Amino acid sequence: MTVRNFLWGEAPSTKQERNLLFKLDFFILSYTCLVYFTNYLDRSNINNAYISGMKEDLSMEGTDFNKVLTIFTCGYIVDNLMLQILPPRIWLPLCQIVWGVLTFCTSAVTNVQQVYAIRFFQGIAESSTFVGTHYILGSWYKPGELGKRSGIFTSSGLTGTLFSGVLQGAVYSNLNGVTGRSGWRWLFVIDGVITLPIALYGFWLFPDVPATTQVFYLSNEDRQLAATRLQGYVDVTHSPLSWKLGKRVLTRWRWYACSLLFAISGESESFGSNNLMGQWLKAIGGYSVEQTDYYPAGVTAFGIFSTLLCAIWTDYTQVRWPILVYMSVSCIVASICILVWSSPTGLKFFAYYLAGASYSGQATTFAWANQICADNDQERAIVLVCLRPMWNNVVNAWWSIIFYPATDAPRFKKGMIAMIVICVATLAVTGLVWYLERREHRLGHKSEDSPTTDNEQPEKQMTGESQK
Secondary structure: OOHHHHHHOOOOOOHHHHHHHHHHHHHHHHHHHHHHHHHHHHHHHHHHHHHHHHHHHOOOOOOHHHHHHHHHHHHHHOOOOHHHOOOHHHHHHHHHHHHHHHHHHHOOOOOHHHHHHHHHHHHHHHHHHHHHHHHHHHHHOOHHHHHHHHHHHHHHHHHHHHHHHHHHHHHHHHOOOHHHOOHHHHHHHHHHHHHHHHHHHHHHHOOOOOOOOOOOOOOHHHHHHHHHOOOOOOOOOOOOOOHHHHHHHHOOHHHHHHHHHHHHHHHHHHHHHOOHHHHHHHHHOOOOHHHHHHOOHHHHHHHHHHHHHHHHHHHHHOOOHHHHHHHHHHHHHHHHHHHOOOOOHHHHHHHHHHHHHHHHHHHHHHHHHHHHOOOOHHHHHHHHHHHHHHHHHHHHHHHHHHHOOHHHOOOOHHHHHHHHHHHHHHHHHHHHHHHHHHHHHHOOOOOOOOOOOOOOOOHHHHOOHHHO
C-alpha cells in the first residue's frame, strides 16, 4: 500500500479514468467547497456577530439568539426534491444567489424580527445546497472514493466557521464604525461580496448527474465512462418521480434507520452550532471581543482534522460505523469535563476543543447513506433529503431553545446532560443501522430496480461494508 492509495484511494487502472477523476474532483469539489465555505462563513458569523455587538445594537434579550438559530433550522426543513426536477447546475447556483442577496440584507437589519425572516429563507437555500452536493457526490463516485470527498466538502464548511472568527476579529478591529457601520454589519457585507461570484462560477461549470450532464469539459467518452465505472456500485439511471417510489421507500428499513441516525447524531454538533465556547468566554468575562472570536476557532480546527482523517480511514477500510463511536465517546468525555464546574479552565478549553470531533460524523453518515442506497437513484435522493433537512432539523428546531438557551451561559448544565444522553443514543442507533445493513446482505436482498441482475454483479459490491 502506498501513501497515495491510503490518502486518495486506489489509482484508476486506465489513463482515461484517471483524467475523468481529476476533472470531477477539480470542478465538483472546487464549486461545492466554495459554496459550503461561504454558507458556513455567514452562518457562523451570526454567532460571532452576536458576541461582537449585534446583541446590543438590536436589543436582543433572553432566548432571541436561540430563536435566530431555530428559525434558520425551520427553513432547512422546508426542503423538496427540486434536484429531481431542475438540473443541479441551475438549481444549486440559484440557491447560492439567493443566499448572497440575503447576506447583504443582514448587514442592514434594524431589529431582530428582520433577522428571523432572513435566516428562514437562508435555511431553505442552504438545505438544497447541502443535500444536493451529497446527492451529486454519490452520483459520480464509487463507495471507496466517496468518504474522503464527503469529508473534504464537510471540512470546507468548517473552514468557513474557522475563518469566521478570525474575520470577525479583524473586521471589528479595522472596520468597526467606518461610515457609521458596526463591525458586525461590515462582516455580512464582506460575506455577500465573496458569495455571488461563486454562484456565477457554478452556472458555468457545475455538472448534473452522469445521465444528463452536458458540461464542455467532459467528452462523450468521459460521460460513458462515468456511467459504466459505477455499474455494480451505484444506480446511474435518472427516472421521473412516481408513486411507486413512495411505496418502495416506506416499506424498507433504509429511510427509517438512516433518518433516525442523523436526527440523533446530528445533535452532537450543538457545541459548535450554538457557539457554546464563545458564549462561555463572554459570560465568565476577562476576555476581549477579539479573544471571544478567536479562541473558539480551536473547536473547528479539531473538527476539520477529525473529519479529514476519519474520511480517509473509512474509505480505506470501507467501514463507517467506528467514526460514530469515536465522535460519541469524544463528546461524552467533553460533556463530563464541562459538567464538573470546579475543573480548571484549561480542562474546559480541552473539552470544548475535543468536542470538535462531533463534526466528523456528518460526512461519514452521508457517505454511509449514499452507500446503503446506492442501488436506487431516487431512493438515495429521498433518504439524503430526509437526513439533515428534515428529521435532524425537526429536532434542531426546539433542541437549542430547551437545552442550550443563551441564558444558561456559561455552564449549560442541561445541555451537557442532554449531550451525554444523545451520544449514548447515537451508539445504540449506529449498532442498529450496522445490524440492518449486514442482515440485508446476508439475505441477499436486492432492489427490484437494481441496475444489474443477480448474474451480472454480486450484491456485495453495492456497499463497502460487505467488501471487508
